[in-house]
Amino acid sequence: MKAVKWIDYEGLWRELVMLGEERRARKTKTNSSDQWHGKATEFEQRVNDRWQQKDSSRDFVRMTLQDFPQSTVLDIGAGSGAWVSFIAPYAYSVTAIDPSESMLCQLENRVQLEKLQNVKIIKGCWPDVQVVQHDISLCSHAMYGVKNFVEFVQAMQESTLKRIILLMRAPKDDGLMAQAAKLVWGHPFDSPNYQIAINILWQMGVFPNVIMEEDHLWKPWSHATLEEALSEMKNRLGLFDNQEWDEKLVDLLESNLQYQSGEYIWPSALRTALLYWDV
Numbered sequence: 001m002k003a004v005k006w007i008d009y010e011g012l013w014r015e016l017v018m019l020g021e022e023r024r025a026r027k028t029k030t031n032s033s034d035q036w037h038g039k040a041t042e043f044e045q046r047v048n049d050r051w052q053q054k055d056s057s058r059d060f061v062r063m064t065l066q067d068f069p070q071s072t073v074l075d076i077g078a079g080s081g082a083w084v085s086f087i088a089p090y091a092y093s094v095t096a097i098d099p100s101e102s103m104l105c106q107l108e109n110r111v112q113l114e115k116l117q118n119v120k121i122i123k124g125c126w127p128d129v130q131v132v133q134h135d136i137s138l139c140s141h142a143m144y145g146v147k148n149f150v151e152f153v154q155a156m157q158e159s160t161l162k163r164i165i166l167l168m169r170a171p172k173d174d175g176l177m178a179q180a181a182k183l184v185w186g187h188p189f190d191s192p193n194y195q196i197a198i199n200i201l202w203q204m205g206v207f208p209n210v211i212m213e214e215d216h217l218w219k220p221w222s223h224a225t226l227e228e229a230l231s232e233m234k235n236r237l238g239l240f241d242n243q244e245w246d247e248k249l250v251d252l253l254e255s256n257l258q259y260q261s262g263e264y265i266w267p268s269a270l271r272t273a274l275l276y277w278d279v
Contacts, residue, residue: 007187007199009199009203010150010200010203012187012189012196013147013149013192013196013197014147016191016196017144017146017192018147019238020144020145022238023238026235027235055213056211056213056274057211057213057272057274058086060211060274061083061138062086064136064163065087065090066090068135068136068162068163069090071134071135071136071162072091072092072093072094072095072134072135072136073093073095073134073135073136073137074094074095074097074131074134074138074159075096075139075140076097076126076137076139076142077097077098077140077143078096078097078103078121078142079100079103079107079140079142080106080107081107083138083140084110084111084116085110085114085116087138088114088116088118088119091118091136092118093119093120094118094120095119095120095122095131095134096120096122097123097124097126097129098121098124098142099123099124101123126139126146126152126155127151127152127154131159132159133159133161134159134160135161135162135163136160136162136165137156137159137160137163137164137165138166138167139165139167140166141168141169143197144191144192149192149197149200150200150204153200153204153206157279161279163277163278164277164278164279165275165276166197166275166276167272168193168194168197168272168273168275169193169194169218169270169271169272169273170193170270170271170272170273171190171191171193171195171269171270172269172271173188175267175269176252176253176267176269177190177236177269178190178269179256180233180237181237183248183249183252184237184239185237191236194273194275197275198210198275201275206277209275209277210273210274210275211274211276212271212273212274213271213272213273213274217269217270217271218268218270218271219268220265220267220268221265221266222263222264222265222266223263223264224263224264225264226250226253226254226257228264230246230249230253233249233252233253234249
């Protein structure tokens with residue numbers, strides 16, 4: 001039997017997080033330490049647009065809250081508060097944690113507008129924030145900037161009495177960025193995601209149930225020019241000013257992008273995976 005190369009999933013997760021930090025540092029035009037500075041309103045609108053569609057993730061969270069009535073819920077990386085707003089009517093209380101001043105401003109406005117009386121807001125990064133144990137812990141797409149995913153999950157387990165729920169992006173293994181990552185790196189992982197996380201959890205002895213959102217994929221990326229699409233792909237691969245792979249990456253883009261209404265449209269390749277387990 002041919003030897004199989006072992007993948008250090010924890011190390012791979014950490015490297016991809018660090019690459020994401022470098023990419024954002026190169027892209028940002030502000031000195032603010034808040035990565036959502038000037039972008040929180042746009043983010044909230046994207047979430048609201050996505051939530052116009054029915055999805056199995058919200059159905060499952062609602063079912064969990066009905067199965068565990070009057071629960072205390074911890075929302076890690078609460079952002080602009082979409083989940084807080086959804087959970088609050090079913091829960092005894094909601095503790096919302098987020099490090100972004102911009103996001104917390106959106107969240108506070110939402111809480112006041114909807115007159116949510118059972119929400120406590122805490123500014124800080126998980127797992128540095130100290131909280132009492134909650135019945136249910138939820139983290140929706142807020143773990144991608146965490147270098148130590150094991151520590152992140154362990155802290156959730158220590159702070160949870162009943163159920164942990166994680167929502168993560170799950171890209172297709174044959175998606176365009178997966179193909180580019182395979183070409184340059186030899187593996188299909190272009191960012192911290194479900195596929196890496198599930199392997200880390202298994203190594204931790206955690207075997208979560210998984211619900212894969214199949215109803216719809218995330219809105220595909222689009223660019224005005226092929227050059228912009230190439231720049232996006234290179235930045236995500238950490239190539240930046242490196243031109244070594246340009247010719248092959250352009251070939252890959254030309255073979256996969258569709259030109260519609262004056263834009264180059266990427267093929268849809270992202271869905272949401274919901275992972276849950278009882279503590």
